[in-house]
Amino acid sequence: MSVNPIAQELNAIIKNGNPHLMEMLSKTGRRLFFPKGILTQSAEAREKADPKFNATIGIATEHLDTMYLPSVMGYINREEIKARECLTYAPSYGLPELRHLWREFICEKNPSLAGKTISLPIVTNGITHGISIFADMFLDPDDVVIFPDKMWGNNHLVMAVRRDAVISNYPMFNDRGGFNLDAFEKRVRMEADNNYKVVVFLNFPNNPTGYTINEAEADRIVDILTDIAEGGTNIIAVTDDAYFGLRYEDEPISESLFARLCDRHSRLLAVKLDGATKEMFVWGLRVGFITYGTKVMHGEAVSLYEALEKKTAGGVRGSISSASHIGQRLVLKALGSPEFRRERDAKVMILKRRANLVKRLLAGTKYNDAWDVYPFNSGYFMCLRLKTVEAEALRLHLLNQYRVGTIATGKHDLRIAFSSVDEENLEALFDAIYRGAKDLAR
Known part of the structure; x- marks a missing residue:
């Protein structure tokens, strides 16, 4: 299949910024792009057309406002949220103001990100959808994905069943009741010896065990992955931060491993999967995020990240079109609340x-x-x-x-x-x- 010229342009930007990322993208990831078509034309019309004659986007309006049923909007406080703020389509990238605010939220919770460059988060329909979009972007059949033996079962369905990836496990705990660093390192090095690219999922707090690593364990994990990247293997480190911030003792790390990994090596791509779902106790709103961090070798970081964001948004556009507008709006309102x-x-x-x-x-x-x-x-x-x-x-x-x-x-x-x-x-x-x-x- 030929690659769309827009995808070719994005690939060139990524290759210029960090050529190792092109080796990490899946066949689908290299072909992904965000189409200019109807969405671009509608955006231009919103900017330039007379509202009376804007016949572009596929929603219904009346009296120059969003059409709605009173039986629907009657359950929503219209002083707080207008029909156009919840019933219309959200952008495939997610609401711009929510994306910026969530990045600020990430940096607030991870102070060691200060001075580091990361992408703007892309909104997904919950973290499960985020994992699925990640798999589309980065996994080809037979690619290796490393998990502990204590893992969320749906990962197997999303990556092994739907994307034909190979799940490779190691025992999560050692005999002393801590994270099994020796088994982790042995498994990652073994897979790195046999593959040009290895995906490592780091899920803390862990589902199902509820365990989060301590500082020493975190430092060692980062050192292991950095050393393997230094040896020439491309590492994609995915931090599944679904339960981030829910720690009940002083010993576990207070920041995501993403903050330590996002600028360690050009062959190491850090991918943060998180969301309002568990962190804000709004499971059914289905608002998740994908954020990227890596070492940029040439050019401006913003250009590289925008190219990755466009491919990711293309994946969202090509699967669900966009995540729930009202879900995103409620999360945005809550994050802005002083309470x-x-x-x-x-x-x-x-x-x-x-x-x-x-x-x-x-x-x-x-x-x-x-x-x-x-x-x-x-x-x-x-x-x-x-x-x-x-x-x-x-x-x-x-x-x-x-x-x-x-x-x-x-x-x-x-x-x-x-x-x-x-x-x-x-x-x-x-x-x-x-x-x-x-x-x-x-």
């Missing part, structure tokens, strides 16, 4: 109290004959490693006999979302799980 940070901190504190209670409940010997506990210090979840029964059998038994819902994530791993259980019900929850395990063991 936002105080309100969010209060909710995080509720989750912290639950996490700490779970730790206290599981710290003694009461349940020791039924399970071990994987390390956890952040996020929504924690995981049990069952000693006497298999997880799926216990999950079904708990559901049918005790009306308790859990998730089996492996043969002996049971995930517990303490985020969805009120504090006063947590002890009863674990008592029920213990009884269910003893039932099956007998």
